[in-house]
Amino acid sequence: MLFRSVAVDEAGNVYTGTREGYILRLTPDGRHVERIAQTGGRPLGIEVHPDGYLIVCDAHRGLLRIHPDSGAIDELVTQVAGRPLLFTNNCDIAGDGSVLFSDSSQYFGIDEFKGDLISHTSSGRLLRWHTNGTVDVLLDGLDFANGVALAQDESFVLVAETGGYSVTRLDLTGPSAGRRSVIIENLPGLPDNMSTGTNGVYWMALPSARNRLLDLMLPRPGFLRSAIWAMPDRLQPDATRITWVVGIDGDGTVVRNLQGPGNAYHYVTGVREHDGKLYLGSLVESGIAVADLPPS
Secondary structure (H helix, E strand, C coil): CCCCCEEECCCCCEEEECCCCEEEEECCCCCCEEEEEECCCCEEEEEECCCCCEEEEECCCEEEEECCCCCCEEEEECEECCEECCCEEEEEECCCCCEEEEECCCCCCHHHHHHHHHHCCCCEEEEEECCCCCEEEEEEEECCEEEEEECCCCCEEEEEEHHHCEEEEEECCCCCCCCEEEEECCCCECCCCEEECCCCCEEEECCCECCHHHHHHCCCCHHHHHHHHHCCHHHCCCCCCCEEEEEECCCCCEEEEEEECCCCCCCEEEEEEECCEEEEEECCCCCCEEEECCCC
16 A cells, blocks of 8 residues: 555544555554545645644645545645646645645656656745635745645744755744745755654654765766666666654754664655654555654
């Protein structure tokens, strides 16, 4: 099934999406799994709204609202400025009901995500959907926009740039509102989904360490990068086997760095903190991993 992202409600129920398009709800003990919806696409980032419904980033369909009890699906955003969304990825929900979400690439979809990383299109965006139906482009020119995490006081938002090995911060309120800054760069791994934790920590999944071939190709002319993309998949840059999540603060300081060899679970693409535990999703594993959060 391959569960990429995870969300947890106040009761401890876990929500995730599968490669086949299902949205699943797992009881807190993990013993009961229920299919609550079928998007017909590829659900990625999931957030639980305080009113009980789900906001889902579907890579194929766009930004969705899903009602868990009925399975009904509302399409919130499928296009921006007349162009269809190709790669809706991760999101967070603001107190006013608006949704901040990432659009990873305007040229490649999820089935060709390596193409964007290799081509280095820098066409990712951070968008904001308002409850009146309007959509704002908050940031553009992002290098494979991915994880999104909103500050608890909503004074800023963080977005991971997978292709840039970095995290960008956009200030939303106060005298610095509108300021864009890279708060951490040259990460040793590829940043993926993000989520807001406790005590000012913002969690970020790193599915893989950096790939030397990819690093070497990025400064090269476009036609050389295109040649790599045209190679058979087995010859293209691939992930290293590791279990890896980090926690940063709002200024980009790494405050938690949790790593494992990846023998039992690897390619972590989603991380969520709840009640003293970390819930992990993966692009390649067939289950969700749960681990006690080590003391800081």
